[in-house]
Amino acid sequence: MSQDGIELETSLGFLLKEASSALRFAMEAELRPLGMTVTHYSCLELLAQRPGLSNSELARGAFVTRQSMNVLLQALERDGQVARPAAARVGKVLPTQLTPLGRKRREQAxxxxxxxxxxxLAGVTPEDQAGAARILRSMIRSLVGDGADGNDGAEAGDSGLGQ
Structure with missing residues (x-):
């Protein structure tokens, strides 16, 4: 029991963090034999669903820094999983595309x-899954969707990759 703090057993925030950590741990365990991390997979999945994303857009979608994403993209480019133009058409943005190898690796992951x-989700009914998704979207909107920080909340819930 907490004296002046949060009751961990009943705190939804704590439960969400615990669920997020358990999900990430399980995903990492499944991706490790494929030579991937959750961030690596997230990048490939984002590019499969939204080809041409920039480094910054990928970083937001995968919940990592631009610098971390740039390091990952350089490695993926070296490995032949993604391709970026040598020079930007406009400004500094280098749109990224999956290569055939990247598409194959994304499929496996x-x-x-x-x-x-x-x-x-084995013990969760489709109705409860829909309700949970609705509640989680509402929580996200309540925290980031009010526009107070100049953020419309789009990237907070767009990736759907469980990070």
Whole structure:
């Protein structure tokens, strides 16, 4: 029991963090044999669903810094999983595309991550899943969607990758 703090057993914030950590741990365990991390997979999945994203857009979608994403993109480019133009057409933005190898690797990783999600939701009815998604979106909007910080909240809930 907490004297003046948060009751951990009943704190939704703490439970969300615990669930997020458990999900990440399970995803990492499934992705490790594929030579991937959750961030690596997130980058490939984002590019599969939204080709041409910039480094900054990918970083926001994967919940990492631009610098971390740039390091990852350089490695993925060296490994032949993504391609970026040598020079930006406009400004400094280098749109990133998956290569055939990147698409194949994303497919393998997506199957592994989907298996984790299926396991996570095994005891949850479709109705409860829909309700949970609705409640989580509402929580996200309450925290970031008010526009007070100049953020419309889009990136907070757009990736759907469970980070």
């Amino acid at each position: 997506s199957q592994a991550v989907r298996a984790v999600e299926v396991r996570m």
